[in-house]
Amino acid sequence: MGESLPKGLNELVLEQQFALEDVLDRRALPEFTRSVEALFGVSVRILTSAGTILADAGELPSLYRLYQKSKSGRLRLNQTISRVLAARPELGRITTVPCVSGATYFISAIAHDGHILGRIVVGPLFVADEPSTSPQELDVPEILEPELLEALEAIPRRSAADCENILQHLGHTLDVLLYSGFKAHLASSMHLSSVRESFRELSEKNAKLQLAYDRLRELDRLKSNFLATVSHELRTPLTSIIGYSEMLKEGIPGELNEEQAEFVTTIHQKGEQLLELIQSLLDLSKLESGTMSLKKKDVDCGALARDVALTLTPTARKKQVELTTEVEANLPAFFGDGERLRQVLLNLIENAIKFTARDGKVHLMVRLAKEASDQAEGGGVVLGTLRRTVLEFMVVDTGIGIPDEQRERVFDAFYQVDNSATREIGGSGLGLSIVKRLVDAHDGQIYIEPNQPTGTRFIVRLPLRRTS
Amino acid sequence: MQLDFATKQLTIKLVYYGPALSGKTTNLQALHQAADAQSKGRLMTLDTKDDRTLFFDLLPLTFEDRSGLSVRIKVFTVPGQVIHASTRRLVVQGADGVAFIADSRLAETDHNTESFLDLQKNLKGQGIELEKMPLVIQFNKRDLPNVRSDAEIREMAKMGREPVYLGVATRGLGVVPCFIGLLHQTWRGLEAAHDLKGKFGFDGSSFIKDVATKLGDPREISDILGDSAGGGASHG
Numbered sequence: 001m002g003e004s005l006p007k008g009l010n011e012l013v014l015e016q017q018f019a020l021e022d023v024l025d026r027r028a029l030p031e032f033t034r035s036v037e038a039l040f041g042v043s044v045r046i047l048t049s050a051g052t053i054l055a056d057a058g059e060l061p062s063l064y065r066l067y068q069k070s071k072s073g074r075l076r077l078n079q080t081i082s083r084v085l086a087a088r089p090e091l092g093r094i095t096t097v098p099c100v101s102g103a104t105y106f107i108s109a110i111a112h113d114g115h116i117l118g119r120i121v122v123g124p125l126f127v128a129d130e131p132s133t134s135p136q137e138l139d140v141p142e143i144l145e146p147e148l149l150e151a152l153e154a155i156p157r158r159s160a161a162d163c164e165n166i167l168q169h170l171g172h173t174l175d176v177l178l179y180s181g182f183k184a185h186l187a188s189s190m191h192l193s194s195v196r197e198s199f200r201e202l203s204e205k206n207a208k209l210q211l212a213y214d215r216l217r218e219l220d221r222l223k224s225n226f227l228a229t230v231s232h233e234l235r236t237p238l239t240s241i242i243g244y245s246e247m248l249k250e251g252i253p254g255e256l257n258e259e260q261a262e263f264v265t266t267i268h269q270k271g272e273q274l275l276e277l278i279q280s281l282l283d284l285s286k287l288e289s290g291t292m293s294l295k296k297k298d299v300d301c302g303a304l305a306r307d308v309a310l311t312l313t314p315t316a317r318k319k320q321v322e323l324t325t326e327v328e329a330n331l332p333a334f335f336g337d338g339e340r341l342r343q344v345l346l347n348l349i350e351n352a353i354k355f356t357a358r359d360g361k362v363h364l365m366v367r368l369a370k371e372a373s374d375q376a377e378g379g380g381v382v383l384g385t386l387r388r389t390v391l392e393f394m395v396v397d398t399g400i401g402i403p404d405e406q407r408e409r410v411f412d413a414f415y416q417v418d419n420s421a422t423r424e425i426g427g428s429g430l431g432l433s434i435v436k437r438l439v440d441a442h443d444g445q446i447y448i449e450p451n452q453p454t455g456t457r458f459i460v461r462l463p464l465r466r467t468s
Numbered sequence: 469m470q471l472d473f474a475t476k477q478l479t480i481k482l483v484y485y486g487p488a489l490s491g492k493t494t495n496l497q498a499l500h501q502a503a504d505a506q507s508k509g510r511l512m513t514l515d516t517k518d519d520r521t522l523f524f525d526l527l528p529l530t531f532e533d534r535s536g537l538s539v540r541i542k543v544f545t546v547p548g549q550v551i552h553a554s555t556r557r558l559v560v561q562g563a564d565g566v567a568f569i570a571d572s573r574l575a576e577t578d579h580n581t582e583s584f585l586d587l588q589k590n591l592k593g594q595g596i597e598l599e600k601m602p603l604v605i606q607f608n609k610r611d612l613p614n615v616r617s618d619a620e621i622r623e624m625a626k627m628g629r630e631p632v633y634l635g636v637a638t639r640g641l642g643v644v645p646c647f648i649g650l651l652h653q654t655w656r657g658l659e660a661a662h663d664l665k666g667k668f669g670f671d672g673s674s675f676i677k678d679v680a681t682k683l684g685d686p687r688e689i690s691d692i693l694g695d696s697a698g699g700g701a702s703h704g
Contacts, residue, residue: 010481114538191523198554
């Protein structure tokens with residue numbers, strides 16, 4: 001486990017794996033050396049421990065330009081450069097390397113935390129009290145003497161103490177730059193490492209959650225299967241109970257007296273109720289497991305709505321609730337499963353009647369509506385008609401209403417807003433969850449809105465197929 | 469620990485752990501203050517605007533042993549705030565010894581415990597049992613009111629395996645003995661695992677004495693360790 005953790009900190013702090021070029025910016029560093037050159041009038045170079053030049057001198061001495069013109073001059077120049085590159089000063093000491101001109105290079109080490117990371121090269125320059133080289137001493141017959149003399153005079157002259165001070169100043173400044181750079185380097189590595197560490201931790205947690213989620217889904221599937229099997233198994237004996245009680249009621253095995261007939265009727269009625277409940281459970285489990293198949297064809301929804309209203313008129317009348325229907329003219333046919341849509345409307349209206357008190361009203365409305373598609377919220381409305389035409393069913397009641405926070409939950413299976421009300425009013429708590437799933441199966445949507453001043457509006461929107 | 473045979477360099481990592489605002493950074497500042505100029509590097513602090521440690525503080529100390537072994541001690545603090553859990557895990561990684569800085573105030577007892585369990589958990593995540601980690605505990609902020617009494621700490625320290633120190637880091641009190649105690653525990657652990665004496669002729673006792681002197685405490689090691697309020701007796 002420890003091995004999978006990022007190792008930035010220890011590598012950086014304990015193993016010293018950073019290089020000069022990691023913390024000093026190669027493009028910006030010459031700006032610094034240029035300004036030092038301008039201040040002290042000497043050339044400054046900064047090299048890495050491997051000898052790569054991070055910041056080169058601003059301008060070559062004029063003598064070097066003269067040397068480059070001749071073959072032997074170039075050769076000697078290169079020897080000087082090799083010697084400078086090969087110099088390895090110890091920590092805290094200054095090494096000098098003679099230049100082709102007879103002047104001197106002063107070199108010191110750049111270190112961080114006791115480790116040498118590179119070198120500072122200052123020069124070439126003549127030390128104040130040493131005599132200058134004469135043109136004859138240089139022994140380059142190809143170059144004219146006056147030119148040589150002029151070039152030699154252009155090489156700066158500093159006291160030994162000055163040289164030391166310049167190197168020390170450069171060393172201190174670079175140390176501060178290095179330290180700041182290293183600190184920033186550490187901070188960013190640390191930041192990166194802790195982000196990676198947090199990510200690793202979150203990924204582990206996510207994996208655990210995913211596992212738990214998968215297990216729950218599996219359990220849910222098992223539950224649906226169990227429900228389907230049990231419902232199926234319950235239905236078989238129940239069919240016999242209903243069948244035989246019906247035969248008894250009809251007097252096939254012999255006439256019943258009044259009391260017997262009443263008992264048998266109750267058995268028959270309760271059996272039918274039970275069968276309905278089992279049928280709902282079976283529907284629900286089929287919808288949940290996705291095994292319900294829809295028999296789709298063109299449906300005249302207006303006629304369907306009127307028919308459902310007609311079916312439920314006696315129920316409404318019995319509760320003294322007024323049931324009205326309003327269907328828009330010339331509705332297009334809807335391509336869907338008529339029987340299932342009937343079930344949706346039956347459930348919604350039955351529910352509305354059930355939860356509406358005496359002298360209340362239940363109103364069913366069917367019409368076409370325009371609906372903004374989900375895309376519209378993300379913008380792009382200007383690109384075209386993102387609004388689609390939907391068939392809208394609205395069931396409005398003046399009943400007890402559903403509190404805000406419960407509106408989403410009423411579609412959960414077995415959920416009921418108020419358990420006490422359930423006992424008074426009855427119902428399995430399966431109706432709305434079946435409705436929701438049937439609407440989903442038709443790619444539709446169902447919403448609940450409060451009705452003013454009391455009651456609820458159930459709105460079902462089914463998308464019409466686009467005709468080209 | 470890093471051991472470089474070629475350059476005869478030993479690098480040790482010590483970590484100051486503890487709840488938020490218990491004085492870990494203040495301990496490092498006091499150590500930095502106490503150390504002689506030759507031995508200490510810059511105290512690096514990666515903090516936020518309000519001076520709360522964001523990633524860690526790092527105090528590099530370098531000492532030369534008489535055998536010629538160069539010993540670099542990197543003293544880290546972890547960020548104490550609860551949200552920096554992942555950073556704490558990274559900082560404590562590879563530690564050779566841990567000083568747990570507790571806040572002495574009674575009201576902070578729960579935070580101390582919580583942080584200690586966090587340390588245990590983070591070490592365990594790296595496959596290290598806390599029992600095997602060289603450890604000292606410092607009860608800091610002894611100068612504040614409503615703190616656990618000395619007598620009570622001494623009584624409780626007897627039951628633990630780790631040496632317990634008392635400190636007022638803001639005034640530098642008890643900081644060096646706690647550090648020397650930690651170094652002593654760590655050296656014993658490293659010696660047992662790596663035989664530094666056999667390989668380099670490294671003399672731990674005289675080395676620790678030198679370190680203490682360079683941190684401004686010239687007493688004998690046994691006297692410095694004797695500042696402990698107890699604990700660690702069976703190992704002593």
